[in-house]
Amino acid sequence: MKPHITFAALVLLGIAATGALAAQTVTAYKTGERITGQTKQCSYAFGANQYTRTVRSYQLCALSIQVSLTGRAPAPARPRSENLEGQGFSLRDVERRCEVYKYSRNYGDLDCRGSELRTVERRCEVYFYDLGNGEIECRGSELRLIERRCSVTLYSDRYGDISCR
DSSP: OHHHHHHHHHHHHHHHHHHHTTTTTEEEEEEEEEEEEEEEEEEETTTEEEEEEETTTTTTTSSSSEEEEEESOOOOOOOOTSBBBSSSOOOHHHHHHHEEOOOSSSSSEEESSSGOOOOHHHEEEEEEEHHHHEEEEEGGGGGGGHHHEEEEEEEESSEEEEEOO
């Protein structure tokens, strides 16, 4: 009778372990927020995975949230030093050689050093969604990676740095 109980216990432990691997819970930390009308989009990240939670615009975003990881592997992150497709510069170049000048309450321009970044200067601008943080918006799909992976943080009332992930 004991061998049957031991076997049943092993089967139950195997099923429990398989379920734990398929839906592991981890902590994702806040990376930003954006107010959109009556709601606020709170952005979080764990590793290469990005998550969004929506709250009312007057509520605070939690500093961290619990998320379940699925069994699929995340897409590999593109290195910041790799050139953008069809361009002679990388996200790292945008971070190092461009800064932001805020010219109104919600908008700013990018000022970049180097002729290869002239396209970024002419086709991108910054939208500030709160007093010190903004996102880059560009015309043209070839600069979409800048929009998706770069953000702006002001270091004074008019000037800001760009950071890309």
